[in-house]
Amino acid sequence: MFRHILKISLFQRLSQQRSSSLTTSIPVVDVSALMNCSSSFEQHPSSSMIKASKLFSEALRQYGFVYIKNSHVTPLLVEETLLQSRWLFSQSEELKSKNLLTSNCHRGYYKFTSACVDDKIEAYSICRDIEQPYSLKQDYFQQLYDNDEKQLEKIKNQYNQINKWPPMNSEFKRIMLDYWLKCQKTSTDLLWSLAKYLNLEDPSIFIKQHSKHDNNMEIKYYPKLETKTKTTSEQMLRFPVHCDLTTLTLLCQDRESGLEIYNQNTNTWIAAPSTDDSILVNCGDLMEVWSNYYYPSTKHRVIQNTNNDKSDRISIVYFVFPNYETEIAPIQHQFASQTTTKNSDFEPFQVGDRMPFLL
Numbered sequence: 001m002f003r004h005i006l007k008i009s010l011f012q013r014l015s016q017q018r019s020s021s022l023t024t025s026i027p028v029v030d031v032s033a034l035m036n037c038s039s040s041f042e043q044h045p046s047s048s049m050i051k052a053s054k055l056f057s058e059a060l061r062q063y064g065f066v067y068i069k070n071s072h073v074t075p076l077l078v079e080e081t082l083l084q085s086r087w088l089f090s091q092s093e094e095l096k097s098k099n100l101l102t103s104n105c106h107r108g109y110y111k112f113t114s115a116c117v118d119d120k121i122e123a124y125s126i127c128r129d130i131e132q133p134y135s136l137k138q139d140y141f142q143q144l145y146d147n148d149e150k151q152l153e154k155i156k157n158q159y160n161q162i163n164k165w166p167p168m169n170s171e172f173k174r175i176m177l178d179y180w181l182k183c184q185k186t187s188t189d190l191l192w193s194l195a196k197y198l199n200l201e202d203p204s205i206f207i208k209q210h211s212k213h214d215n216n217m218e219i220k221y222y223p224k225l226e227t228k229t230k231t232t233s234e235q236m237l238r239f240p241v242h243c244d245l246t247t248l249t250l251l252c253q254d255r256e257s258g259l260e261i262y263n264q265n266t267n268t269w270i271a272a273p274s275t276d277d278s279i280l281v282n283c284g285d286l287m288e289v290w291s292n293y294y295y296p297s298t299k300h301r302v303i304q305n306t307n308n309d310k311s312d313r314i315s316i317v318y319f320v321f322p323n324y325e326t327e328i329a330p331i332q333h334q335f336a337s338q339t340t341t342k343n344s345d346f347e348p349f350q351v352g353d354r355m356p357f358l359l
């Protein structure tokens with residue numbers, strides 16, 4: 001009980017910090033009717049499911065990014081995860097480097113220099129928390145390297161590295177894994193809904209090809225900048241312009257500004273501030289191709305916050321990937337003729353072919 005009250009008041013305090021004074025034209029969609037739809041969607045879906053699916057799909061189609069509320073990722077869980085993230089980055093260099101440092105692996109702590117000259121961004125990453133993570137990728141690598149046992153052994157050792165957890169904080173691990181799982185569940189429901197909206201012959205095609213949940217979650221810490229670098233627009237970037245490689249990406253942030261989304265209709269950048277009760281979803285390159293260019297992979301970036309650069313910033317990004325062996329090619333669907341027909345000479349590829357190779 002006490003714990004619950006504490007959590008709520010903490011949540012209220014933090015969400016006051018998180019709510020934004022900025023406005024944005026990116027739509028907010030209530031996805032409550034879609035949650036659990038991948039397991040409960042019967043032959044005759046309810047009208048609220050159909051409505052939510054249409055709103056979500058059309059918003060993604062139009063903007064590339066959508067705020068979703070009432071997903072499995074509750075506002076309280078977002079606050080708790082941000083709080084634990086903040087705890088991690090405030091730990092000593094020794095703890096972060098000694099216990100968590102990673103090289104050539106998608107799990108653990110690392111630093112990188114980004115677009116801005118004196119910018120050092122810290123990051124912490126986890127993947128699906130299983131004992132033999134290579135098992136998720138072995139179908140792909142085995143057909144790639146067939147009989148090359150030596151190479152396969154090397155790859156197996158590399159990919160079997162497990163998540164790195166800070167010692168003596170079991171709460172950290174519990175909350176991170178909870179957040180990870182709720183993003184997994186949310187993304188599965190959203191993938192189902194996107195396929196359903198396209199009226200695909202097999203509406204479970206996307207989720208079948210995501211059965212291994214080989215996803216990656218990355219928390220980034222952007223420290224307060226000591227010097228203002230405002231001279232050119234290039235220098236104001238904190239994370240460069242890019243598209244994600246994913247099918248879907250789920251993103252939340254704890255400060256009001258920084259993230260911007262490119263709108264190709266108006267040729268402008270739109271601010272994507274954090275909100276109290278929603279998280280952002282966008283499509284990446286794999287979904288763009290797979291959906292026959294219907295759901296666009298949209299450019300985005302993080303800029304230096306010039307209104308309030310007294311603060312640091314945390315973002316939590318959950319990258320959703322199909323199984324490595326999945327073959328990607330534009331799919332036929334009811335809207336396919338309206339989309340750019342780029343598929344006549346399209347060479348199908350496997351997801352693993354596009355992923356960074358870690359040896």
Ligand SMILES: O=C(O)CCC(=O)C(=O)O
Pocket residue numbers: 218220239244251253259300301302315317
């Ligand atoms: O930090 C952010 O808000 C954006 C990061 C991002 O877009 C990415 O990691 O792909």
Ligand SMILES: [Fe+2]
Pocket residue numbers: 242243244300
């Ligand atoms: Fe991104």
